[in-house]
Amino acid sequence: MNQEEAKKKIKMLSTQLEEHNYSYYMLNTSIISDFDFDMLMKELIDLEQDFPEFASINSPTKRVGGEVSKGFKTIEHKYPMMSLDNTYSIEEIRDFDTRVRKRLDEAEIGGSDLLRYVCELKYDGVAIGITYKNGEMVQALTRGDGVSGDDVTANVRTINSIPLVLKGTDFPAEFEIRGEIYFPHKAFAELNKLREEEGEPTFANPRNTASGTLKMKDSAEVAKRNLNCFLYSLSGADLPYDNHYDNLMAIKEWGFKLPYVISKPTDIEGVASFINEWDVGRKNLEYDIDGVVFKVNLKRLQEILGFTAKSPRWAISYKFKAERASTVLNSISYQVGRTGAITPVANLEPVLLAGTVVKRASLHNADQIARLDIRLNDTVYVEKGGEIIPKIIGVILEKRPSGSTPTEFISTCPICSTTLKQKEGEVAHYCPNEDGCPPQIKGKIEHFIARKAMNIDGIGEETIELLYDKKLIADVSDLYTLRYEDLIELDRFAEKSVQRLLDGIESSKQITFEKVLFALGIRFVGETVAKKLATHYLSIESIRAASLEELVEVEEIGEKIAESVVRYFGDEASAALVQRLQAHGLQFKMIESDLELKSEKLKDLSFVVSGVFETYSRDELKAEIEANGGRNASSISAKLDYLIAGDKMGPSKLEKANKLNISIISESDFNKMIT
Ligand code: IVH
Numbered sequence: 001m002n003q004e005e006a007k008k009k010i011k012m013l014s015t016q017l018e019e020h021n022y023s024y025y026m027l028n029t030s031i032i033s034d035f036d037f038d039m040l041m042k043e044l045i046d047l048e049q050d051f052p053e054f055a056s057i058n059s060p061t062k063r064v065g066g067e068v069s070k071g072f073k074t075i076e077h078k079y080p081m082m083s084l085d086n087t088y089s090i091e092e093i094r095d096f097d098t099r100v101r102k103r104l105d106e107a108e109i110g111g112s113d114l115l116r117y118v119c120e121l122k123y124d125g126v127a128i129g130i131t132y133k134n135g136e137m138v139q140a141l142t143r144g145d146g147v148s149g150d151d152v153t154a155n156v157r158t159i160n161s162i163p164l165v166l167k168g169t170d171f172p173a174e175f176e177i178r179g180e181i182y183f184p185h186k187a188f189a190e191l192n193k194l195r196e197e198e199g200e201p202t203f204a205n206p207r208n209t210a211s212g213t214l215k216m217k218d219s220a221e222v223a224k225r226n227l228n229c230f231l232y233s234l235s236g237a238d239l240p241y242d243n244h245y246d247n248l249m250a251i252k253e254w255g256f257k258l259p260y261v262i263s264k265p266t267d268i269e270g271v272a273s274f275i276n277e278w279d280v281g282r283k284n285l286e287y288d289i290d291g292v293v294f295k296v297n298l299k300r301l302q303e304i305l306g307f308t309a310k311s312p313r314w315a316i317s318y319k320f321k322a323e324r325a326s327t328v329l330n331s332i333s334y335q336v337g338r339t340g341a342i343t344p345v346a347n348l349e350p351v352l353l354a355g356t357v358v359k360r361a362s363l364h365n366a367d368q369i370a371r372l373d374i375r376l377n378d379t380v381y382v383e384k385g386g387e388i389i390p391k392i393i394g395v396i397l398e399k400r401p402s403g404s405t406p407t408e409f410i411s412t413c414p415i416c417s418t419t420l421k422q423k424e425g426e427v428a429h430y431c432p433n434e435d436g437c438p439p440q441i442k443g444k445i446e447h448f449i450a451r452k453a454m455n456i457d458g459i460g461e462e463t464i465e466l467l468y469d470k471k472l473i474a475d476v477s478d479l480y481t482l483r484y485e486d487l488i489e490l491d492r493f494a495e496k497s498v499q500r501l502l503d504g505i506e507s508s509k510q511i512t513f514e515k516v517l518f519a520l521g522i523r524f525v526g527e528t529v530a531k532k533l534a535t536h537y538l539s540i541e542s543i544r545a546a547s548l549e550e551l552v553e554v555e556e557i558g559e560k561i562a563e564s565v566v567r568y569f570g571d572e573a574s575a576a577l578v579q580r581l582q583a584h585g586l587q588f589k590m591i592e593s594d595l596e597l598k599s600e601k602l603k604d605l606s607f608v609v610s611g612v613f614e615t616y617s618r619d620e621l622k623a624e625i626e627a628n629g630g631r632n633a634s635s636i637s638a639k640l641d642y643l644i645a646g647d648k649m650g651p652s653k654l655e656k657a658n659k660l661n662i663s664i665i666s667e668s669d670f671n672k673m674i675t
Pocket of ligand 1: 081082083084085120121122123124126127128143179180232233293311312315317
């Protein structure tokens with residue numbers, strides 16, 4: 001492909017992908033399959049790698065992330081990011097309306113007659129200001145202190161519902177659009193499920209997690225989390241309309257996601273009924289809101305009203321009352337998870353809250369206990385906001401019994417009495433007795449048998465409990481020594497269920513290596529990472545032999561994961577467990593038929609392929625490298641062995657390879673190497 005062709009093709013693919021993205025995320029219709037979408041994306045990624053001179057900063061490939069920032073630059077806002085005055089009752093809203101009318105009347109322009117309010121929801125997320133120039137996203141800043149914010153552009157580019165390039169031509173040459181980045185309930189639940197599988201502590205609250213996610217250094221991680229965004233205001237010199245409502249409607253035409261709920265009632269009674277409607281309606285939304293916002297519609301009136309030091313005089317928020325109750329803390333118990341993480345749980349005097357009886361609330365960790373200074377027999381407030389799990393938000397100090405003492409976090413494991421540890425940089429306490437602490441052992445077995453892991457039928461949490469208590473299993477390898485005679489003795493087992501369990505265990509020996517690797521429950525090695533490691537290294541021996549430096553070279557394997565893998569295989573008990581499982585016949589390498597090597601001629605050699613080839617497509621060539629024991633590297637670095645140069649290879653690659661003294665070979669040189 002020559003330069004001209006590549007440029008055209010890149011442009012065409014970008015437009016196509018952005019169109020598909022738009023129909024999927026904005027219109028909720030998909031025109032092509034996920035697979036075809038991925039293929040188009042891959043084609044574009046490859047082309048941009050070969051012709052980096054045509055890779056736009058707002059290419060759809062930026063949606064998958066990949067940019068890793070060391071820190072975030074702080075940049076001054078062009079228009080300061082103010083906050084809103086809060087109110088908590090309809091009376092206060094009526095007062096606001098009276099104040100607005102009075103000021104407008106004083107201006108003697110008949111403003112009162114022109115006054116209309118736009119009602120919106122108050123999304124509970126993180127504020128963002130995004131600047132577009134000539135239809136392209138150029139910058140996204142967090143609120144920061146309101147005067148300057150952090151540049152999180154690379155991360156914001158991964159949010160699928162925010163356009164990178166605008167549709168049509170009817171937008172101002174330069175403008176800033178503001179909105180709220182939030183975690184949809186579904187994406188938040190999926191993230192927590194994944195973390196549970198990976199043995200990581202789950203997140204408590206969608207807003208804080210959205211805020212944390214936006215500040216992650218690796219944008220590829222952000223891309224995986226499926227954040228979303230609602231946009232609620234425009235600033236700039238030549239906006240299309242003289243009022244907020246019409247401007248908001250216009251952004252839809254440019255490809256932005258408009259909030260679904262906006263109304264423009266004719267009087268203050270309409271405003272009041274909007275409050276009542278959404279105080280109830282919010283429970284059925286797929287995201288959290290913490291109130292509603294009212295804004296004066298006409299820009300001209302907004303200008304007359306102006307600002308106080310902190311907030312506009314033309315807008316106000318009404319905050320919903322979170323449902324709250326007070327009750328007494330009876331005790332704190334401590335749960336031990338699969339990874340040994342300790343979670344403190346408050347046991348409360350049962351109390352009715354938002355229609356359900358609340359008896360327990362998570363206290364998360366030692367920091368949270370200290371922050372609340374919560375003590376035994378304290379009377380506390382429990383609250384249910386948008387979230388499902390109730391939380392303790394404070395202590396009623398006046399009701400504290402005299403002589404109470406601060407809560408001391410336990411120092412030993414409540415189950416096995418081992419002294420607890422804290423890992424550097426983490427707030428959680430851990431019980432380090434991984435192989436001897438019953439809940440950790442049982443948790444690991446539960447993880448092992450799960451559907452996404454070994455998928456063993458006929459066994460559940462209670463059976464594991466029973467088998468463990470009867471000393472029939474002490475770790476996952478013991479599952480493979482269970483005998484019919486042992487099981488039929490047990491109360492819960494009839495002939496049929498014993499057979500089902502034994503069959504399930506037997507057929508798990510055919511489960512593929514990547515799932516076995518996931519089933520081992522190595523910290524931070526979730527499903528995707530396990531798959532990556534398995535297909536890259538092909539066998540447990542090669543993973544075990546890999547050094548930290550080699551592991552981080554693998555796509556998607558960061559330092560945290562690499563360290564955890566090295567730690568796992570360095571541990572004698574884990575090594576012995578793997579050996580026992582191997583002896584029982586589990587799959588510890590990728591199945592031969594998939595991966596039979598043609599030769600080992602390229603063993604320990606790494607390659608980058610670039611350009612167009614005569615006898616292979618690029619993918620065929622890559623497959624040929626692997627089939628002969630070689631490795632495909634993702635980019636040119638000093639460690640690379642060979643660059644296979646095809647026709648029309650991008651000049652920058654050639655230059656880089658020359659600079660680093662890398663051997664550049666042709667297709668026919670390569671063929672000689674493997675024959
Ligand atoms: S308008 C001058 N509209 O609430 C401030 N803000 O407390 C104009 N928020 O920082 C803000 N939903 O992050 C506006 N529909 C909405 C909003 C909204 C949520 C947030 C926003 C702002 C904070 C103010």
